[in-house]
Amino acid sequence: MTLPHPNTDQISLPIVLGVLGDPTRLAIVRYLASKEGAALNCSQFLDLGSKTNLSYHLAKLREAGVTRAEVVGTNRMITLRRADLDARFPGLLDSVIAAAVDDPALPAVGGHDIEVPA
Amino acid sequence: MTLPHPNTDQISLPIVLGVLGDPTRLAIVRYLASKEGAALNCSQFLDLGSKTNLSYHLAKLREAGVTRAEVVGTNRMITLRRADLDARFPGLLDSVIAAAVDDPALPAVGGHDIEVPA
């Protein structure tokens, strides 16, 4: 049971940019980058949408070549394809992540975005 | 007669990425980068689509803060907002342009993409 991923040389610039041009997906990528190394399952992202909706967004990221999903039991362990993206589009992912980290408009994963005082 | 542009601090990462996630617009940006300094009018891009369609794509780029359009007579002189984008998202535009330059799938402006021999 392996999921389809593009090869490094099949990763397309406009498709990657288009896929990253969505706040939910950018938030996913930012969170993955902040947990670099760790493989996260989909449930980590439930703050960002419903289970079905995340399945959709995570599939988009995977099909574009931005993430890799490995099947481990009933889980899909998700990682950023950092090395592949760096090889294909040097510097792009780093600058996107750096900009995303500073973007207060993106939805947050660990949540607690803003606590409104009583 | 000046056209509306976002301020530098109003430029949004997901909007910029989304706008660049289109082959026609990426081709426009690539061409502008290759002619850095020169201000080009819209007709330069007619290889990429109809007049109306270009008007649409150029408006998207301008509204996202990727380009600046200055009205000069009946022309709109278009330039890349390189300094503003660099200030807001360091390294992003450079890496996108570098990747776009190498992308054979993007439509070409000076055209002559491939000449089919008789």
Added chain:
DNA sequence: TCCTTAGTTCAAAAGTTATTGAACAATTGG
């Protein structure tokens, strides 16, 4: 085995974006 957990798939609805042609406005040159 049965139940739970993790995630997918499907079809429908809603929303957004791209493309087109016809009509329009503004400037410039004759």
Added chain:
DNA sequence: CCAATTGTTCAATAACTTTTGAACTAAGGA
């Protein structure tokens, strides 16, 4: 003034994307 050039706007349509809920699969634990 008249005509040509440059580009916009509008409405229609076509094409895609996002979101949803219900139904499903597959693995793991009691």
